[in-house]
Each structure stands twice: as structure tokens, then as C-alpha cells.
Amino acid sequence: MKEKILDRSRRxxxxKGFRFTMGELARRLGVSTKTLYEYYPSKDELISDILNQAIYELKVKEKEILGDPSLDNLEKLKKCLILIPANFQFTQLSHLEELQRYYPKQWEILDEFINEQWEGIISLINEGISTGKIRPFNSIIFIDIYIGGLYRLLDHSFPKENNTTLLETLKEMVDILLQGILKQEEG
Known part of the structure; x- marks a missing residue:
């Protein structure tokens, strides 16, 4: 039943983003609100469970990427930097903004993960530098720019012309970070 609740919550x-109620969720599941609250005493706990599952999935996927012998170092680095969980409920940047604004305890879970999960990336950067595929640079500044860029995109004052997904935004941001903005010279 818990998996059914999580699946319906994702949908x-x-x-609606975070604007659904536990009562609406119970109706969509075809169960009583009392039954729903037996599994999740609050919407906060439901959101925490979804976030913790997503973080676990990210860690598993990163480990798979890092151990994939078919990928070279730069492919691994790019894949790890744009990694998001499958069926991640917060793929719209506006949903992440809502999480940050209305669910501060759950945002802390995600914020801590964003700021502390860099060992694999640093390892890939160092390997790329040692093999000469990446020029030497300060990886701490790179990480700070990445996190700062992500947080700026979540800032409610940031102009949003369209409803860009998190994946699309991360791909563009990582491309700029890895390739720069200068046009590559031919030849």
C-alpha cells in the first residue's frame, strides 16, 4: 500500500506540485483519509519519504556510472553532473522552489545532499586532470559555481520565461561549465 501511495503522490x-491535499490524495487512491494517515501521519512525512528515495536512487545511479567501464572519464563526469532520479517529482524548477519555500525541513534534506555528495565528481575531475583530459582548475570553485547556479535557478525572483525542466536546465548549465562559452576554433 505504501508503494501505491508513493506512486499516486508522484502523479x-x-x-499540481505541492498544492494537493492529503484528502485529495486519499480520494484519488480510493481509500479513506484515515487509511492514508495510517501510512503517512503527515504530508511532510510523505514528502520526506519521496525525497529520501530519490536521494538513494541518485547514489545508486552515480555508483553505476562511476563503475561503468564503457564510459570514459568525461562522459562519467557529464552524466553525474546532470543526474536526476527517474520519475523525480520535482523535475520542474517551480516544484523545487515550492519545496524550499513551504517545506523547510524537507528542503534541508535535499540541500544537505546537494552540498555534500561531491566525492565522485571530485574523483572524476582529479582523474581527468591527471590524464590531461581536463586542464587543472580549482574543483571547489567549480562545485560552488554549480551549486550557486542551481540555487539561483530556484530563486523565485529569477525570471522564468518557460516551464523548463530540471534536466534541461542542468544539461545547459553543465554544458556551459564544461565547454565554456567561447566558440571552438576549427582546425
Whole structure:
């Protein structure tokens, strides 16, 4: 039943972001609110469970990427930097902004993960530098720019012309970080 609740919750996040109620979720599941609250005493606990599952999935995927012998160092680095969980409910930047604004305890879970999960990336950067595929640079500044860019995109004052997904935004940001903005010279 818990998995059914999580699955339906994911669909509600896609539809409405955080604006659904536990009562609406119970109706969509075809169960009583009392039954729903037996599994999740609060919406906060439901969101925490979804976030913790997503973080676990990210760690598993990163480990798979790092151990994939078919990928070279730079491919691994790019894949790790744009990694998001499958069916991640907060793929719209506006949903992450809502999480940050209305669910501060759950945001802390995600914020801590964003700021502390860099060992694999640093290892890939160092390997790239040692093999000469990446020029030497300060990886701490790189990480700070990445995190700062991500947080700036979540800032509610940041102009949002369209409803860009998190994956699209991360791909563009990582491309700029890894390739720069200068046009590559031919030849």
C-alpha cells in the first residue's frame, strides 16, 4: 500500500506540485483519509519519504556510472553532473522552489545532499586532470559555481520565461561549465 501511495503522490506532484491535499490524495487512491494517515501521519512525512528515495536512487545511479567501464572519464563526469532520479517529482524548477519555500525541513534534506555528495565528481575531475583530459582548475570553485547556479535557478525572483525542466536546465548549465562559452576554433 505504501508503494501505491508513493506512486499516486508522484502523479499528484506532476499535476499540481505541492498544492494537493492529503484528502485529495486519499480520494484519488480510493481509500479513506484515515487509511492514508495510517501510512503517512503527515504530508511532510510523505514528502520526506519521496525525497529520501530519490536521494538513494541518485547514489545508486552515480555508483553505476562511476563503475561503468564503457564510459570514459568525461562522459562519467557529464552524466553525474546532470543526474536526476527517474520519475523525480520535482523535475520542474517551480516544484523545487515550492519545496524550499513551504517545506523547510524537507528542503534541508535535499540541500544537505546537494552540498555534500561531491566525492565522485571530485574523483572524476582529479582523474581527468591527471590524464590531461581536463586542464587543472580549482574543483571547489567549480562545485560552488554549480551549486550557486542551481540555487539561483530556484530563486523565485529569477525570471522564468518557460516551464523548463530540471534536466534541461542542468544539461545547459553543465554544458556551459564544461565547454565554456567561447566558440571552438576549427582546425
Amino acid at each position: 499528484e506532484f506532476e499535476r
